[in-house]
Amino acid sequence: MMRRRIDIKLGLAILLIFLLVLLPLGFVVDRLFVTFFYNKAHQQVNELAAHYVKMSEAEHGLSPDLLPTMEEFSKSAVYIMNADGELAGTSRHSNQDLSLLITKEDLVQLEREGSIDKEVTDSHRQDYYVSGKSIIVNGQHQGGVFVASSMSEVQQSISSIRRMLTIAGIGGFLLAIGFSTIFARKMSRPLMQMERATRQIAKGKLDTRIEVQSQDEIGTLAIAINEMARDLQHYQDSRNEFIANISHELKTPITYLEGYTDIVLNELYDTEEERQQYLQVIRAEARRINLLINDLFELAKLQEGKEQLYMEAVEICSLTENAILKVAMKAKEQGLAISFRSDLAEVVVNADAARMEQVILNLLYNAIRYTKEGEISVHVTQDEENMSLSISDTGSGIPEEDLPYIFDRFYRVEKSRSRVYGGSGLGLAIVHKWVELHGGNIRVESQLGKGTKFEIKVPLL
Ligand SMILES: Nc1ncnc2c1ncn2[C@@H]1O[C@H](COP(=O)(O)OP(=O)(O)OP(=O)(O)O)[C@@H](O)[C@H]1O
Ligand SMILES: [Mg+2]
Structure with missing residues (x-):
């Protein structure tokens, strides 16, 4: 039709x-x-x-x-x-x-x-x-x-010329009909093809692709539709993967909860001390689920662009020192020292103070979590346009092949061991999003067994 x-x-x-x-x-x-x-x-x-x-x-x-x-x-x-x-x-x-x-x-x-x-x-x-x-x-x-x-x-003479003119006119008209039919078919064929393809894509056949036959607007439209299909496919894949990851992440602590509550309910322990231990595991797992769900919500909101930034002039040196104070106890427990150095007395950026602190805390917690011994050093500096903050540690480091994925959701280097450390692999994904929303960027350098350095850059006020 x-x-x-x-x-x-x-x-x-x-x-x-x-x-x-x-x-x-x-x-x-x-x-x-x-x-x-x-x-x-x-x-x-x-x-x-x-x-x-x-x-x-x-x-x-x-x-x-x-x-x-x-x-x-x-x-x-x-x-x-x-x-x-x-x-x-x-x-x-x-x-x-x-x-x-x-x-x-x-x-x-x-x-x-x-x-x-x-x-x-x-x-x-x-x-x-x-x-x-x-x-x-x-x-x-x-x-x-x-x-x-x-x-x-x-x-x-005139009527014979008129006859010739009429014949030429009819000939031309027939040619025009032929030509316009061919031309119209040629023009409309790719459009029809695209219409069919978009219907297929709408039905969920996301691997549908259109053959790009020309460089004109119709060709560009075909390219755009192909890109749309590719994006949708990527979106669907990552959503499926995301859901699989969440289920997987929740399954482990919930299995623990189930197992340990059964033990306590059926009084399968010998001493009161043992019972306390089981209850503590239950509590730790519940807290873990809670944290995970909080992170997930935050990430979901970030991805939908629903999180709002309250921008103000923020002085980074004092903000960082404050953050370091908050993690000092934890570092001390592991015997780690945290040093702070700034090239300037004050470095002011346009940022959401609470989010900026969250970013720094996240990086500091990672440094502490993945460093057994040595020290963590924090350095603040600035160039003409950006403030730069780096957090270096002398920890386990990240293998080179994992570096490109480190900011992906749920990505952890040592999948089995990470449970010991308690991470779910969402921290860096959140950090990355926040820094991006501030108009900045984050980089990582790492040497396996030697240490890791994260550097964030945010535009100056
Ligand atoms: N400073 C670091 N040194 C070594 N490895 C690191 C460092 N920071 C991050 N990693 C690696 O990157 C992975 C992802 O970090 P991310 O902060 O996203 O997740 P996480 O710390 O495992 O969990 P959480 O969601 O609780 O932060 C970690 O699992 C760890 O393997
Ligand atoms: Mg982390």
Whole structure:
């Protein structure tokens, strides 16, 4: 249905343009030919009459004996009239009804004005062009000559030209129909293809792709649809993966909860101390689930762009020192020292203070979590445009092949061991999003077994 419509629309548009050009053009050509032929015929008749007048005047009177000479030149009928309006001689070709061709009024007009031109149709519907001229000798009207020429030859020529014009017009019209049908089909085919493909994509067949056949707007549209399908596929894949990850992440602590509550419920312990231990595991797992769900919510909101930033001037050095104080206890428990250094007394950025602190805390917790011994150093500096904050540790480091994925959701380097450390792999994904929302970026450098350095850059105020 759709196909027919666009084909027909395009085809009709082309045909219409064609007709709009062809019809006026045909009309103009026709007019040109008609005028040209008639003018030519009239001119010939006029010339003949003038010629005869000249010859007669040279002979000083009417000279019917000139008629045979005239007949040599033309097929026109020649009539010589004397001063009284009577026929003084006719040529061989003159077989028309004279009273129709030359009326009394014509003779009067000829005497008065010296010449006359007119068109007459006889009883056989034949058209004649009549040209009359008076013969004047010594200022005296001696009579006149009338030349009458049938227009049938001219009319025949015109109608044969019209026939040719019509044939050419019909030929052109048929060609235009053929051409516009092919053109319309060619134009509409990729559109139809795209329409089908988008329907497939809408139905969920996201691996549908359109063959890009041209570099024009239609080609660009095909590329755009392919990109859309690819994005949708990526989105769907990552959503599926995300859901799988969440289920997996929740399953482990929930299994623990189930197992340990069963033990406590069925009193499968020996001592009160043991019971306390189990309850503590239950609590730790519950807390873990809680944290995970909080992180998930935050990440979901971030990804939907629903999190709002409350931007203000934030002094990074004091903010960082504050954050370091908050994690100092934990670092101390592991025997780690945290040093802070800044190239300037104050570094001010435009940021959401709470989010900025969250970013720094997240990186500090990671450094503490993944460092067994050594130290953590924090360095703040700035260049013309950005503030730069780096957190380096002397911890386990990250293998090079894992580095590109470190900011992905749920990505952890040591999947089995990470449970010991308690991470779910969402921290860096959240950090990355926040830094991005601040118009900044985050980089990581790491050497396995030697340590890791995270550096964030945020535009200065
Ligand atoms: N400073 C670091 N040194 C070594 N490895 C690190 C460091 N920071 C991050 N990693 C690696 O990157 C992974 C992802 O870090 P991320 O902070 O996203 O998750 P997590 O710390 O495991 O869990 P959480 O969601 O609780 O933060 C970690 O599991 C760890 O393997
Ligand atoms: Mg972390």
